[in-house]
Amino acid sequence: DAGITQSPRYKITETGRQVTLMCHQTWSHSYMFWYRQDLGHGLRLIYYSAAADITDKGEVPDGYVVSRSKTENFPLTLESATRSQTSVYFCASIHAPGQGAEQYFGPGTRLTVT
Amino acid sequence: AQSVTQLDSQVPVFEEAPVELRCNYSSSVSVYLFWYVQYPNQGLQLLLKYLSGSTLVKGINGFEAEFNKSQTSFHLRKPSVHISDTAEYFCAVSEGNKLIFGTGTLLAVQP
Numbered sequence: 364d365a366g367i368t369q370s371p372r373y374k375i376t377e378t379g380r381q382v383t384l385m386c387h388q389t390w391s392h393s394y395m396f397w398y399r400q401d402l403g404h405g406l407r408l409i410y411y412s413a414a415a416d417i418t419d420k421g422e423v424p425d426g427y428v429v430s431r432s433k434t435e436n437f438p439l440t441l442e443s444a445t446r447s448q449t450s451v452y453f454c455a456s457i458h459a460p461g462q463g464a465e466q467y468f469g470p471g472t473r474l475t476v477t
Numbered sequence: 478a479q480s481v482t483q484l485d486s487q488v489p490v491f492e493e494a495p496v497e498l499r500c501n502y503s504s505s506v507s508v509y510l511f512w513y514v515q516y517p518n519q520g521l522q523l524l525l526k527y528l529s530g531s532t533l534v535k536g537i538n539g540f541e542a543e544f545n546k547s548q549t550s551f552h553l554r555k556p557s558v559h560i561s562d563t564a565e566y567f568c569a570v571s572e573g574n575k576l577i578f579g580t581g582t583l584l585a586v587q588p
Contacts, residue, residue, distance in 0.1 A: 367520075394574050396575070398578075403486075403580060404580060405483075405567060405578040405579055405580040405581045406521075406567065406576075406578040407578075408575060408576075411574075411575065413574070421575070453520055453521070457574060460574050461574070462509050462571055462573070463509035463526065463528040463571055464571070464574060465511075465526065466521075466523075466576055468513075468520035468521040468522070469520050470518075470519060470520045471518075471519075471520055
């Protein structure tokens, strides 16, 4: 039972390049989320998805694009990476949607933009 | 919109001492509150959550938290910490199916 996996775990890219972070869950959870973690800011929501082909913006969506063609995958793309997007990115999912639902987190991807 | 405040960015404590990590939330309506822990180079995992009922919530690894509606607080406590408790702790409040996180508190347990 792999749960949520993220790839790559570490990535170094250059300013202006496109980069895609992958998130895969084996539970068929409907809701999935992307967060970025930065010192002094905690975790901030970038995008989330309620189901396949349904996505919505979070608190900090600028510069990011998401898609969800299959329930189990939720890739996050930085179309033109900037140094301010250097961060640790976490994917999460919810088992049973509703108030108070626990989110399950992947191990994270550490992205450095040079 | 909901918000969560963790005033202490870092809490140093000696092994076997008690600890309290503070969390205050903004909402005046019914809330669902969480504490997550993040060990170095790992994702977050749930420590405990408050949905309703008893205001004292027990979680994993000997942690507990008390929901205080009048003070809009949800402080996390452990009576005796171990070196292995060194980690970042995040308080969060539920907003629909989303979570709003605090900025985190690094618990640094020293021998």
